[in-house]
Amino acid sequence: MNFAPRAPYSTAPTQPFGIPQIWSSAFWGGVWGLIWVAIAPRFRHNKSYWLAALLFGAILPTLVAWFVVAPLKGQPLAGGWKLVGIVTGLLVNGAWGVGTAGLLRLFSTRE
Template sequence: MSALPRLALGFVAGALSILIFDQATSFALNQLGLAQIPVYSLRPASPLGIPQIANQCLWGGLWGILFVILWDRSSFQASGHALAIVFGIFAGALVWGATSLAFGDFRAIAVGVLFGALIAGLIALFGAGVLFGLLFGVMGPAMVNWVVLPVVRGQALFGGSGRIAVTAVIGAMFGLGMAVLLSLTARLAGGGRG
């Protein structure tokens, strides 16, 4: 696929990842009582009156273009079943530890097991590129939300300890979503890699 259609595909994958993965994660965090984030908000997000969800999709699409540029140059391959099991267990344990601090009861175990199984399953289905998506989401969009936006707005960096974890989870799921969507597109088009 030539460069321009590939970049357009990245833009669409980024916008869809906002609508599907980012907003679903925000909703789940709201339901767990870990955050209060507006989901699919139509509140104007800029002086131009653009609804917040449209603004998020625009930025998600721009992140999607960068994601495709980096994804196409990365060495992640569409394999890694053993890696899926190891990383899924690690991710589940990490989430269990974080949620046990918030809940201190059986809900932490349930969240950790479900998250670990979800990540392991997605890696097994779509390959190790899902890890690239997770890392991209944390190192790109989440880092911008921790450092760049607070500087621009004159706020404290990182937004506090509870906000760091929430932003990391949302960013990771956004990146994971782009990896999954691009992998699905490649499979449907008959190509190997997303």
């Protein structure tokens, strides 16, 4: 049974260096996480923190994927402007932002 078009932990090589997809995703997730760590102190740990995390995750990584990464890989901008792809990118990356903010808050020693 194929529930999704791609395997969740793909080891397929990425372009241009042939690094397995899972390692590439982990690396870039870490880079975006460091960016979030740098800007998170600007938000109080209330609703604005969580909203900022959601918007950061939904917007910035998604725009970079659509307008920087896709052209480098020879793919259409914004997934060809298909609504399903646009919504999926925003939701998945927004969930990543909230999850990353939650982990930062959980493991942060600063109150």
